[in-house]
Amino acid sequence: MPDLHLDHLSKSYGSLRALDDVSFSVAGGELFGFVGSNGAGKTTTMRIILGVLRPDAGTVSWDGKPVDLEVRRRIGYMPEERGLYPRMKVGEQLTYLARLHGLSERDATAAMEHWTEVLGVEQRRGDEVDKLSLGNQQRVQLASALVHGPEILVLDEPFSGLDPVAVGVMSEVLRDRAAAGVPVIFSSHQLELVERLCDRVGIVRSGRMVAQGTIDELRATDRPQWELAGTLPAGWTADAPGASVTQAGPGVWRVEAASAEAAQAALASAVGAGTVTSFAPVRPSLTELFQDVVSETEEAA
Amino acid sequence: MSTLWLIARREFRVRTLSKASLISSGIMIAVIVVGAIVAKPFLADDGEPSLVQVDTATAADLVPYLEATAEAQDADYAFEEADAPAEPALGEDVAGLILGPVESPTLYVEDGDDTLTGILQAATQAAVLDAQVTALGGDPAEVSTALAASAPTVETLGDGGSSFDSGEFFAGFAVILILFFVLIQSSSVIMMGVVEEKSSRVVEILLATVKPATLLGGKVLGVGLYALVQAAAMIVPLLFASWYLGLLGDLSIGVGALLTNFSIWFVLGFALFTVFFGGLAALVSRQEDIGAVTTPMMLLMMVPLYLAIYLVPSDPDGPLTSILTQVPFFAPFMVPMRAAFGAIAPWEIALAIGLCVAAIPALVWVAGRVYAGAVLNTGGRMKLRDALARR
Numbered sequence: 001m002p003d004l005h006l007d008h009l010s011k012s013y014g015s016l017r018a019l020d021d022v023s024f025s026v027a028g029g030e031l032f033g034f035v036g037s038n039g040a041g042k043t044t045t046m047r048i049i050l051g052v053l054r055p056d057a058g059t060v061s062w063d064g065k066p067v068d069l070e071v072r073r074r075i076g077y078m079p080e081e082r083g084l085y086p087r088m089k090v091g092e093q094l095t096y097l098a099r100l101h102g103l104s105e106r107d108a109t110a111a112m113e114h115w116t117e118v119l120g121v122e123q124r125r126g127d128e129v130d131k132l133s134l135g136n137q138q139r140v141q142l143a144s145a146l147v148h149g150p151e152i153l154v155l156d157e158p159f160s161g162l163d164p165v166a167v168g169v170m171s172e173v174l175r176d177r178a179a180a181g182v183p184v185i186f187s188s189h190q191l192e193l194v195e196r197l198c199d200r201v202g203i204v205r206s207g208r209m210v211a212q213g214t215i216d217e218l219r220a221t222d223r224p225q226w227e228l229a230g231t232l233p234a235g236w237t238a239d240a241p242g243a244s245v246t247q248a249g250p251g252v253w254r255v256e257a258a259s260a261e262a263a264q265a266a267l268a269s270a271v272g273a274g275t276v277t278s279f280a281p282v283r284p285s286l287t288e289l290f291q292d293v294v295s296e297t298e299e300a301a
Numbered sequence: 302m303s304t305l306w307l308i309a310r311r312e313f314r315v316r317t318l319s320k321a322s323l324i325s326s327g328i329m330i331a332v333i334v335v336g337a338i339v340a341k342p343f344l345a346d347d348g349e350p351s352l353v354q355v356d357t358a359t360a361a362d363l364v365p366y367l368e369a370t371a372e373a374q375d376a377d378y379a380f381e382e383a384d385a386p387a388e389p390a391l392g393e394d395v396a397g398l399i400l401g402p403v404e405s406p407t408l409y410v411e412d413g414d415d416t417l418t419g420i421l422q423a424a425t426q427a428a429v430l431d432a433q434v435t436a437l438g439g440d441p442a443e444v445s446t447a448l449a450a451s452a453p454t455v456e457t458l459g460d461g462g463s464s465f466d467s468g469e470f471f472a473g474f475a476v477i478l479i480l481f482f483v484l485i486q487s488s489s490v491i492m493m494g495v496v497e498e499k500s501s502r503v504v505e506i507l508l509a510t511v512k513p514a515t516l517l518g519g520k521v522l523g524v525g526l527y528a529l530v531q532a533a534a535m536i537v538p539l540l541f542a543s544w545y546l547g548l549l550g551d552l553s554i555g556v557g558a559l560l561t562n563f564s565i566w567f568v569l570g571f572a573l574f575t576v577f578f579g580g581l582a583a584l585v586s587r588q589e590d591i592g593a594v595t596t597p598m599m600l601l602m603m604v605p606l607y608l609a610i611y612l613v614p615s616d617p618d619g620p621l622t623s624i625l626t627q628v629p630f631f632a633p634f635m636v637p638m639r640a641a642f643g644a645i646a647p648w649e650i651a652l653a654i655g656l657c658v659a660a661i662p663a664l665v666w667v668a669g670r671v672y673a674g675a676v677l678n679t680g681g682r683m684k685l686r687d688a689l690a691r692r
Contacts, residue, residue, distance in 0.1 A: 047677075050505075050509040051508075051509065052505055052508045052509055052677055053677070072509055073510045075509065077505075077506060077509045079502060079506060081502040081505070082502060083502030083503035083504065083505050083506050084501065084503050084506075085498075085503050086497075086501050087315075088315070096311055097506065099307055100304060100307060100308075100507070100510055101510050144506065
């Protein structure tokens with residue numbers, strides 16, 4: 001399956017370095033979550049993919065060839081700042097956008113009908129976009145990104161401002177598109193959602209890609225941690241080489257160990273000293289990973 | 302190409318089918334057509350000659366002289382012999398009453414009628430002259446022929462002699478005024494359209510699939526067609542009204558020539574102004590800020606308009622007029638005005654058209670650069686230099 005490849009992208013606005021040597025690729029059928037603080041460079045990256053911005057250096061390629069206008073017409077794009085003609089009717093607008101992407105009048109109308117139904121705005125086809133609630137405008141916006149049957153999806157914060165039902169519908173649509181072989185890139189600040197939905201995640205900070213991989217890869221660390229709970233004498237410390245124990249709360253300890261054996265030794269020491277009710281590896285959430293990565297790079301800087 | 306057409310078609314449909322546009326065009330057409338139909342009877346009344354009664358007993362001899370004089374002066378009067386009442390009074394639909402004697406008649410009118418007075422005076426003099434010539438044994442007909450043949454020839458020396466022809470002035474004035482309004486309206490529509498796309502951010506979706514030049518070009522084409530329809534909605538009823546009221550023949554300059562002039566300079570002026578202002582409009586992000594671009598636009602259009610109105614009539618082929626004729630932004634107003642005065646050589650028109658055609662690609666390039674550089678910029682007004690530098 002073809003993949004979308006971003007190669008050493010750099011972009012500056014005056015003295016501000018918005019993107020600094022960013023590279024990653026998204027394979028067909030993969031959901032790629034793009035995470036970063038405000039101003040980290042997510043929107044700039046997406047705009048470069050869409051060709052609305054030109055990078056100072058680097059290339060974007062699809063299926064091994066540079067992305068040109070022909071390829072871009074087959075990308076579905078949802079910009080960060082929502083954009084639709086406020087005074088144009090929903091149906092007309094979606095048909096128009098589909099035709100701009102090269103669909104015939106008949107196909108465009110059929111696609112418009114399909115996506116307004118899937119996204120639950122089929123009752124509003126005859127209304128001007130202005131008249132819709134923000135949530136419904138958001139649904140129409142997603143429809144506008146999907147209406148031409150894109151081969152690549154680039155969505156900037158598609159979930160912001162949606163109610164839980166709509167979040168469900170939209171997640172379903174993204175999964176469905178990915179299953180159809182479309183590479184999907186989206187950015188979001190809702191990290192639990194990214195964690196649940198994405199095959200791979202990229203974390204950007206100050207224009208640099210500071211971490212990328214599957215959630216499990218991101219979790220992988222040199223010093224895994226375990227959480228130990230139970231009743232142990234005050235001032236207990238593990239008698240195990242290569243493991244360090246810190247009390248994380250009343251009756252809860254955090255064990256940091258270089259290896260699984262060291263962790264086992266720490267557990268054995270605890271069992272010898274009192275009662276242990278639970279011992280489990282700590283699986284940091286994406287939120288924690290994100291905070292770690294961001295603060296690490298901050299220290300490095 | 303098909304994308305350009307799609308954009309143009311949307312632009313055209315949205316503008317033309319908007320309620321405001323339909324209503325204003327409808328009102329305009331209705332006012333002109335209904336106005337012409339309502340005005341027709343009044344204007345037709347003028348076609349009927351005013352009736353003047355001449356007292357049979359005392360002034361009947363004046364009638365042939367009155368009729369001849371009225372005809373010579375192209376005045377619409379009918380003279381009818383009637384028996385004047387003892388107390389002079391004007392009957393129904395009677396404009397005047399003339400009582401003898403022939404040498405010193407009395408004219409009774411309701412209001413002062415200078416034309417009729419003049420006719421009566423000339424007729425009296427002619428009648429008296431005839432009487433005197435006959436009395437002296439001469440032939441009045443010979444005298445009249447001799448009088449008619451004696452006409453001075455006036456030759457003007459120097460340059461200042463060209464007379465001011467109000468008909469030509471108003472024909473030229475009408476053309477450039479309609480041109481001005483159509484151009485200023487379409488420029489505003491384009492600018493508002495560009496800013497609307499910018500402020501609603503839809504431009505980012507569009508630019509992901511369409512080149513900036515195609516987007517701007519499609520807008521210009523669509524709004525151009527819209528402006529043509531608007532102009533036609535104004536001109537066609539006007540032509541109909543003029544034809545219906547029989548006014549077409551009164552203009553010394555042909556309607557065909559006026560329309561040709563209008564069409565050529567509509568296309569050229571349109572390309573010059575709207576493309577340029579469409580590009581500039583991308584510098585602003587919000588409708589509130591649009592004044593920053595519309596003010597220079599108004600100036601750039603009003604200065605040539607005023608110069609054409611004031612300069613051309615006083616000095617139709619002076620050096621300043623000739624030079625400005627060749628400056629692209631001035632040409633759309635200068636050339637039709639000078640052409641209406643018949644004061645422009647064909648090569649000047651050809652050169653002006655040629656220079657405009659040559660200037661258009663350069664302007665399109667500048668406007669395209671500004672547009673592409675500025676259209677994705679958000680926030681405040683962007684400086685022209687930054688837009689040109691940005692890629």
